Amino acid sequence: MTNPAISPDDSGGIELNQPIDRHWRDYFRFSTDHKVIGVQYILTTFIFFLIGGLMAMLVRAELITPELNLVDRPLYNALFTLHGTVMIFLWIIPFNAGLSNYLVPLMIGARDMAFPLLNAISFWLIPPAGILLIASFLLPNGPAQAGWWSYPPVSLQNPSGQLVWIISLILLGISSIMGAVNFVTTIVWLRAPGMTFFRLPIFVWSVLSAQLLQLINLPSLTGALILLTFDLAFGTNIFNPTQQGDPVLYQHLFWFYSHPAVYIMALPAFGIFAEVLPAFARNPLFGYRSLAIASLGIAAVSIFVWVHHMFASATPDWMRITFAITSMLVAVPTGVKALGWTATIWRGKLHLDTPMLFAMAGAAMFILGGITGVMLAANSFDLHVNNTYFVVGHFHYIVFNTITMAIFAAIYFWFPKITGRMYAEGWGKLHFWLTFIGANLTFFPMHPLGLQGMVRRVASYPPEYQGWNVIASLGAFLLGVSTLPFIANMVGSVLAGSRAVDNPWQATGLEWTTSSPPPRENFIEIPQVIFPPYNYGNPKAYGEASATQSGEDVSNE
Amino acid sequence: MLKFLEYFLLTILIAGAMLISHWMGQQAYTWMPPQATAEAQRVDTLFSFLVSVGMFIFLGLVGMMLYSALFFRAKPDDYSEGHPSRGSVKLEILWTAAPTLLVLWIAFQNTNIYSQLNILGLKQIVQLPLEAPAHAASVESPNAASDTPKPADERIQVIATQWKWTFRYPNQAVSHELHLPVNERTRLDLQAEAVIHGFYVPAFRLKQDMIPKRDIDLVVTPNRIGKYRLQDSQYSGTYFALMEADVYVESREAYNQWLVAIAQQPIDEINSVIAEQLHPPKTLFKARWSSKAVEAVAKSTEVQEGDS
Amino acid sequence: MSSSPQPKPIHVDESPIDLERLRQKFPPWLRRFLPSGGGSHEDHHGKGMFGVVVFLLSESIIFLSFFFTYIVLRLTASEWLPPGITGPERSTFVILNTIILLSSSVVIQLAERSLSRHHLVKFRWLWLMTILMGSYFLIGQGIEWSQLDFGLRTGLIGATFYILTGFHGLHVLSGVILQVIILGRSFIRGNYNSGHFGVSATTLFWHFVDGIWVILFSLLYIW
């Protein structure tokens, strides 16, 4: 490790803000400190990632052969249903909430979130909701088995498991709404002096856009779930087609939320790329303002695309065509982002440390996932691949190969800030390569399978599809192995890593101007912001000339 | 001079990327199942186009990222800046406009192809009171005038239940195989019993969800004789995976002969769901959870067992 | 971009939008809900009210999804009213109930104004009156429910009617409970020394609940 910024046992430069040494137990107690809550979110959701991943490995193990041999059909159906639910609602969405919790107040120069108590309640709803969901495996007829969409009328045929699923999701929804109110208020009200909107880091812009989507769209899912509950438990027939109900109505309500949900998951990942790429390319973020506006643009357009999940459903032609066009239009603001990242790296001075590897690989694989997305948005083509593995391939390239990669980038990037320790670079690189290879092995073969017509949600399949399936399953096991060096690295570094300095990456952003880990109130003195973000090339911006960005030293302007 | 060389190289690179993309687009045809309808050809053309455009974008962006990763490396302790550029209005406008045009082009191609598919007779879903003032009676009748059926020569009822396919032919013969005359427009009358199912024949490139109590039709024109597979495409509960049926596209004569034969002597049903319930496959983990639909099938199995 | 690295660039910021100036242009009642630039950590009232507004906007989407369901089902169902059922009737009883609920919005607004002017006693009386009006509405709703000729399971009309009015009633109930708590706390000495955010928030919530009822009433009783 020749990185000059990481000098073991260097306590220089930490005069102003003393890092507070937290006991590990503090993270298991009720706390209203956004940093503790952030870590609590991160740890909890990572456990759910392992659980969801375990279910995915069981799914993949069953799919090695065309016949049934590991699990029976109800169990298989429960596995993919809970895998999808856990990964979306207990891994990516709450992880993003946790990371944002930790970072947003630091990045905007605030002492905490706007409503700290509400913040703690948001978090504490998650463990019970998650445990409830997993525990539904113990019900006599098993957990929900209707897929993560839970389309009626199929979802009405297994009331007990479905009801637990609904309760869990409503709890998670309440948590998300409270979190969203908190984030939006924090970002709008608690910015430090001088932190104008166009000085916010792109990560904050992404969080703002994503949380606005939560506020606007999530209630539609809650509404649908309430109605479904009445159908399930109180004998109404709102979604029951044989009694004049309308199951397609549920589909609209569901996707009105669940399409924007994919951008709720993706936007923070885009934000992570925008923080990590400039720091390791030593370039200012290219086209800052267009990237900021693109975040809002993606959010705005994505409210009006939901029918692209229903191209084969009972939707009239005009609806299919209209929503095909709106869906494709998302590619424009997203393209602005992708091109901005590429231009940022271009002619940089790249340092390929672990966070950078994850971020670059994630951005590259996002191009693939995005392009298959635009293909799916072409409804004439989607008629062929809808509900096949092509769709599964498309979205795993984003949810795993992009977002989960971005999450790993974020964990490595902010690890020194959060823990005050450095992780082991070699182990990080090993983790990266295993993940990168495993991810492509697992999810690439799904595209040819889908094109050939293999439908999703099947435990057994015609034998001609076996070849690609074997590769995908082996890849999934490799992904399982890849988590081991990561966990070892994290645990080992927290316990015995070398001390990290305040700003090991020489990155810009207010979070790097305070100590690692930051004190309870984040900053000794609320900083006065005088620089635009991503001020690479101006050493003062990352604290080389002065310890903080305090307002006194403006002589260079 | 140097500038010129740069532009020259750039031109070559773009031309190369276009060539590769075009080649990929041609390859794309081979990734698909056989084409058994005219629609399949159109969908494959669209797919080939999408692959070419997608490949070009992919090569361009990922190429730049890879190039950066390989050639723009900093020395380990060099933390100075790369370049000072914070953006360029011209470039940013360009890369907003270019994808917009590309997307509009894709949207145009897609709409164009979709209008050629001409497959669907979906009854108008919302009957606004304003629209049907005088013909209130027609709402009740099954052949409401609001839905202009696409002209078709043959009409087959497709009935999906949990979990089997049943087909009723014009001569009222019933079978669990779908037989279609080649090169004729056949109107499939899609009916689902209790839950949503999906009609999907990969070789036809067509798919339509079947909603109980909803009149949905699909018009297909198979143009290639052969045996294909119909697969339920909308998850419909425990035995969803077993909801397959064989599809035979055959000449008019063969089709007529088969119709006569099947009307006289229905084939015995070999239902894979019942078979699996009678002889459950050996699996390592057995949950044996059941749902209302599974119970219903199990009951009918018992009845059948008693019969035979 | 030429390759002369000599003068180290210092990037200076140019932020085009001065939000604080924009904010000053708004009337005071609206300004309360708008952010006051960076660093306004101490403005608890504004921050809190902003949060409440954001939350209520979000909450209204649940109602919107229910309205949407109601409208779609009513338009598409071939038999909206099962034989022998007449549906909810726009009786004088219901209209009276509606008038009471809607006028309670005026009363609660007057109550908040009295508090702003430090007329604590007047505030309590007006506040109590709001509670009574809200409770009257709830009881009236209950009576109406018990007199209807259809139940929750009577076709789509029953399901949608009871879910919509029930969900709204739940909001009225929450409002009344909040009001009772606030009335109780108004007797604590020094309760309003640091502002009356709770009172303002509850008042806003009450207006929201009334606004929803206007839409509900139009959908259920007028259409």
Ligand code: HEA
């Ligand atoms: C979180 C992740 C995420 C993200 C970001 C996206 C992004 C996109 N998705 Fe995806 N999608 C999912 C997660 C995601 N999706 C999931 C989970 C499902 C399935 C759910 C289920 O069925 O269970 C799904 C399913 C899905 C479908 C339904 C398929 C079906 O069921 O039949 C469609 C159809 O239109 C679609 C489209 C798109 C589009 C157009 C984008 C666009 O946003 C992509 C835009 C990005 C790019 C295009 C790349 C960068 C742009 C450029 C370099 C500019 C130039 C490019 C062009 C001009 C093309 N997605």
Ligand code: HEA
């Ligand atoms: C949102 C995020 C997300 C993520 C990250 C993933 C990650 C993975 N998914 Fe995905 N998946 C979905 C969301 C996600 N998935 C959704 C929404 C569906 C649709 C569901 C539906 O149809 O309803 C789906 C469906 C789906 C299917 C299709 C099932 C079917 O239709 O029949 C498959 C099949 O291969 C699959 C595989 C995988 C694999 C191999 C991973 C891997 O990346 C996972 C890697 C992680 C691990 C391998 C963890 C390893 C853990 C250990 C080694 C330790 C375990 C120990 C303990 C728990 C103590 N997923």
Ligand code: CUA
């Ligand atoms: Cu049978 Cu879906």
Ligand SMILES: [Cu+2]
């Ligand atoms: Cu979508």
